[in-house]
Amino acid sequence: MSYYVLLFTMIVASFLFVGLTMIIARLISPSSSNKNKSEAYECGIPTQGKTWMQFKVGYYLFAILFLMFDIETVFLFPWATIVQEMGKDAIFGISFFLFILIMGLAYAWRKKALEWK
Amino acid sequence: MYDFSIITTAIDQFLRSLMPSGLAIFIECVLVGACVLVAYIVLAIIMIFMERKVCAAFQCRLGPMRVGFWGTLQVFSDVFKMIIKEIIDLKRTDNMLYNLAPFLVVLSSVLTFSCLPFAKGMEVLDFNVGLFFLMATSSFGVLGIMLAGWSSNNKYSMIGAMRSGAQMVSYELSIGISMLTLVVLSGTLQLSEIVSRQSDAWFIVKGHIPAFIAFVIYLIAGNAETNRGPFDLPEAESELTAGYHTEYSGMGFGFFYVAEFMNLFIVSGIASTIFLGGWMPLHILGLDGFNAAMDYIPGVVWFLGKTFFVIWLLMWIRWTFPRLRIDQVITLEWKYLVPIGIVNLLIMTLCVVMGWTL
Numbered sequence: 011m012s013y014y015v016l017l018f019t020m021i022v023a024s025f026l027f028v029g030l031t032m033i034i035a036r037l038i039s040p041s042s043s044n045k046n047k048s049e050a051y052e053c054g055i056p057t058q059g060k061t062w063m064q065f066k067v068g069y070y071l072f073a074i075l076f077l078m079f080d081i082e083t084v085f086l087f088p089w090a091t092i093v094q095e096m097g098k099d100a101i102f103g104i105s106f107f108l109f110i111l112i113m114g115l116a117y118a119w120r121k122k123a124l125e126w127k
Numbered sequence: 128m129y130d131f132s133i134i135t136t137a138i139d140q141f142l143r144s145l146m147p148s149g150l151a152i153f154i155e156c157v158l159v160g161a162c163v164l165v166a167y168i169v170l171a172i173i174m175i176f177m178e179r180k181v182c183a184a185f186q187c188r189l190g191p192m193r194v195g196f197w198g199t200l201q202v203f204s205d206v207f208k209m210i211i212k213e214i215i216d217l218k219r220t221d222n223m224l225y226n227l228a229p230f231l232v233v234l235s236s237v238l239t240f241s242c243l244p245f246a247k248g249m250e251v252l253d254f255n256v257g258l259f260f261l262m263a264t265s266s267f268g269v270l271g272i273m274l275a276g277w278s279s280n281n282k283y284s285m286i287g288a289m290r291s292g293a294q295m296v297s298y299e300l301s302i303g304i305s306m307l308t309l310v311v312l313s314g315t316l317q318l319s320e321i322v323s324r325q326s327d328a329w330f331i332v333k334g335h336i337p338a339f340i341a342f343v344i345y346l347i348a349g350n351a352e353t354n355r356g357p358f359d360l361p362e363a364e365s366e367l368t369a370g371y372h373t374e375y376s377g378m379g380f381g382f383f384y385v386a387e388f389m390n391l392f393i394v395s396g397i398a399s400t401i402f403l404g405g406w407m408p409l410h411i412l413g414l415d416g417f418n419a420a421m422d423y424i425p426g427v428v429w430f431l432g433k434t435f436f437v438i439w440l441l442m443w444i445r446w447t448f449p450r451l452r453i454d455q456v457i458t459l460e461w462k463y464l465v466p467i468g469i470v471n472l473l474i475m476t477l478c479v480v481m482g483w484t485l
Contacts, residue, residue: 023160024237035378126454
């Protein structure tokens with residue numbers, strides 16, 4: 011059996027699992043409506059101001075850094091599988107790439123992009 | 128050694144002899160899906176019970192004792208309670224995303240779970256790019272968490288989701304690099320192949336010091352990836368009520384809870400697969416009688432034994448160390464784990480290419 015059939019099966023199975031359980035839970039659970047119950051729970055105090063607004067930029071900076079380095083690990087995976095066949099050439103082949111990767115990290119460090127602000 | 132594929136091929140041939148092949152494949156798919164989901168739920172229940180007992184033991188308590196023998200039925204009653212709890216529809220949430228989030232979180236953990244090789248021939252998804260697929264599927268659990276936090280329209284959820292996003296995304300890098308170190312040693316990405324190449328010695332023994340450093344990095348990063356232990360600031364109870372799932376009630380919360388525990392299982396399962404030999408029995412070179420005796424223990428027992436050992440290690444860490452601050456979490460990852468990981472990868476490459484044994 012092809013693995014893609016199984017992959018599709020697992021996707022469908024997990025969606026059915028969550029969906030059916032939610033439907034069953036909704037059928038057998040009690041429900042009563044109340045104005046205060048459907049408010050956001052912020053420790054009992056009435057909500058102040060908006061939630062969907064501009065957020066601290068620090069989180070996005072790390073997302074960008076992650077994007078850069080994760081793509082580079084993606085490039086390293088095919089190399090890692092053939093290191094044993096390539097022998098010594100593998101080191102020469104990847105050293106330039108890793109050099110740029112490490113320089114990038116060093117640059118980000120120097121520019122204080124790794125500090126939490 | 129027991130080969131599970133004998134049973135699966137027997138079932139396959141039996142079904143094909145009864146009905147056309149399309150229907151047979153359909154029934155097999157249903158069977159596989161049902162088996163994986165049952166295993167998923169049973170393991171989650173076992174792990175919730177284990178967490179309570181281990182946590183209690185570390186705090187010199189007894190843990191749940193009243194319901195059933197040694198509190199074994201406590202978790203079942205909790206699951207039942209979770210199902211019959213009211214699901215509250217909130218007024219100001221982004222309804223579609225709010226309901227979609229549990230689906231994504233569970234989808235991510237079920238897909239990763241079905242990649243794990245439990246025994247010989249007992250893996251559901253066994254792609255030739257298995258480890259890569261694992262990384263890809265585990266990374267969209269973050270999406271579900273971000274959606275849950277954002278769509279709840281609650282400031283605590285939002286802060287929790289943002290912290291969780293930054294943390295999980297950062298630590299995925301270290302997980303990737305420590306996996307890469309082991310891929311260099313094994314030379315393949317297929318999980319079943321990785322396990323079968325450890326028949327003479329587990330990779331943590333074969334890889335000597337670099338493999339051990341990679342194992343430690345993997346454990347730290349895996350712990351952060353599951354939002355547990357000293358890295359549980361996305362759901363720091365004392366400051367953020369419950370983090371990204373504050374607004375979920377009843378089964379909606381239940382799915383986040385189960386997925387979190389199963390992510391712990393998956394992280395430990397991958398650790399035991401790529402570092403500790405998966406379902407491979409313990410073999411010591413030269414002791415033939417001992418090796419033959421070890422072969423009689425089924426692979427599932429080995430796999431689950433190693434996995435629960437790693438889970439126990441992570442629980443020990445969780446209940447021992449105090450919580451880190453967000454800047455400490457980020458510093459630990461970017462200034463320590465990533466550089467150490469890259470250098471470790473280079474050392475491992477040198478060891479493999481030059482044939483050094485440290």
